[in-house]
Amino acid sequence: MIKTAPDGIKEVVPPLSDADVEALRAGDRVRISGILYTGRDAAHARFLPLMDEEQPLPIDVRGQILYYTGPSPARPGMVIGSVGPTTGSRMDKYAPKLLALGLKGMMGKGSRSREVREALKRHKGVYFGAVGGAGAILSQFVKKAEVIAYEDLGTEAIRRLEVENFPAIVVNDCHGGDLYEEGMRQYAR
Amino acid sequence: MREIHVSAITDAVKKLCMEANYELEPDMLRAFDRALQTERSPAGRQVLQLLKENAELARTRKIPYCQDTGFVVCFVELGQDVYVVGGLLEEAINEGVRQGYTEGYLRASIVRSPFDRKNTGDNTPAVVHLELVPGPQLKIMVMAKGGGCENRSKYKMLTPADGLEGVKEWILECIRTAGPDACPPLIAGVGVGGTFEKAALLSKKALFRELGSSNPDPAVDAIEKEVLDRANRLGIGPQGYGGDTTALGIHILTYPCHITSLPVAVTIECHAHRAAPGAPRPPRHPLADLAPHGTLA
Numbered sequence A: 001m002i003k004t005a006p007d008g009i010k011e012v013v014p015p016l017s018d019a020d021v022e023a024l025r026a027g028d029r030v031r032i033s034g035i036l037y038t039g040r041d042a043a044h045a046r047f048l049p050l051m052d053e054e055q056p057l058p059i060d061v062r063g064q065i066l067y068y069t070g071p072s073p074a075r076p077g078m079v080i081g082s083v084g085p086t087t088g089s090r091m092d093k094y095a096p097k098l099l100a101l102g103l104k105g106m107m108g109k110g111s112r113s114r115e116v117r118e119a120l121k122r123h124k125g126v127y128f129g130a131v132g133g134a135g136a137i138l139s140q141f142v143k144k145a146e147v148i149a150y151e152d153l154g155t156e157a158i159r160r161l162e163v164e165n166f167p168a169i170v171v172n173d174c175h176g177g178d179l180y181e182e183g184m185r186q187y188a189r
Numbered sequence B: 001m002r003e004i005h006v007s008a009i010t011d012a013v014k015k016l017c018m019e020a021n022y023e024l025e026p027d028m029l030r031a032f033d034r035a036l037q038t039e040r041s042p043a044g045r046q047v048l049q050l051l052k053e054n055a056e057l058a059r060t061r062k063i064p065y066c067q068d069t070g071f072v073v074c075f076v077e078l079g080q081d082v083y084v085v086g087g088l089l090e091e092a093i094n095e096g097v098r099q100g101y102t103e104g105y106l107r108a109s110i111v112r113s114p115f116d117r118k119n120t121g122d123n124t125p126a127v128v129h130l131e132l133v134p135g136p137q138l139k140i141m142v143m144a145k146g147g148g149c150e151n152r153s154k155y156k157m158l159t160p161a162d163g164l165e166g167v168k169e170w171i172l173e174c175i176r177t178a179g180p181d182a183c184p185p186l187i188a189g190v191g192v193g194g195t196f197e198k199a200a201l202l203s204k205k206a207l208f209r210e211l212g213s214s215n216p217d218p219a220v221d222a223i224e225k226e227v228l229d230r231a232n233r234l235g236i237g238p239q240g241y242g243g244d245t246t247a248l249g250i251h252i253l254t255y256p257c258h259i260t261s262l263p264v265a266v267t268i269e270c271h272a273h274r275a276a277p278g279a280p281r282p283p284r285h286p287l288a289d290l291a292p293h294g295t296l297a
């Protein structure tokens, strides 16, 4: 679900539909509330043979947002440690397949490949940017965290996060918009 | 001869690892403030503002500034009149890393082999660069180096004919291709001269200089300032959202080189720059024997 708040920021609540994704444009500021699943290099590497053999993944990705992050350990009494985004391009190899399975959103930092941007258009998906290196402050938007698969991967395990008003920005939309390219064009001197 | 026990080294490294991850150095915070005065992009200003708040929260709550708490890189200057007792220097450093990362709730990001990729679980081992210097002191400079930006570091063997303009272009090319992936605003550590490995080493060491300080060589200082200005005209901006703050500093170290060569290495460092600066600053360690930036005086 997506609605625009009075301050102009778009409130994003997964699961997302095609229409939700179509309403998002590169450069839109968003606040995400609800569920985010975490996964990065090692978890994606385990997804690959499963996807190739059409086996079920440990999470149902349909309509969901996958957050590329490997949090630092939580101190006692804290929900989670530092939890900022990692570089999205390292997941480029896997992303088109996940989008084909119905994944709607990915969140990370840094540019995505042409193949991924094409897959966003084809399958109606969106790539959000979270502020890289702002892991301490981003931890404050996480209300609950639970490891749900691949516990042996430590920081790279799959976690289910419950977030409230997690701040992000739309980097790549499903219309071909790219915040990085547009931003650079606007400010290059 | 002066004896230094390995336990003092372990304690120092442990403390430096933890502090580096919770507390951004004042020179970084000043650089954010300077950038906020010139940044035209609203999204860019929001990012810079968030980074300042992030630094404050990390410091007060002891949550790592970034979840990638880095690969520990130590530059050790060992005085020739120092005798390390009670064990091995490198093991003492690794023990400090182990204790700092485990007790400090810092992330274990190191795998034991590039091929089997099993996490060592305690962020060891560190990368240690040892240099022998005159005198009776031991100085350990600790950097927690992020992976995302390190992955954008590059090396190129230019020719003497490429000259100074070639070097400038190459640094800019590295910054351009690092783009949003390396969490700009970034710092470029540049090593020019020497051999393949010497240039790379210098490019890391260059990052320890205080941000905003001038290069002691006026000619090199002018190059740094020009490249910085050109980098900030690229338009990449904070986090790559577009803007005027792409780089916060260009730090160059040089070394003599062969008549055929012009090696240039560029280490890309992100705004989560967790390193004790080379410039003196007031000690913040309660330990009596531990002076600023890791000097066991």
Ligand code: SF4
Pocket (backbone or CB within 6 Å): A084, A085, A086, A132, A133, A134, B066, B067, B068, B145, B146, B147, B148, B149, B150, B181, B182, B183, B270, B271, B272
């Ligand atoms: S590049 Fe730096 S700020 Fe960005 S995630 Fe890596 S360590 Fe953190």
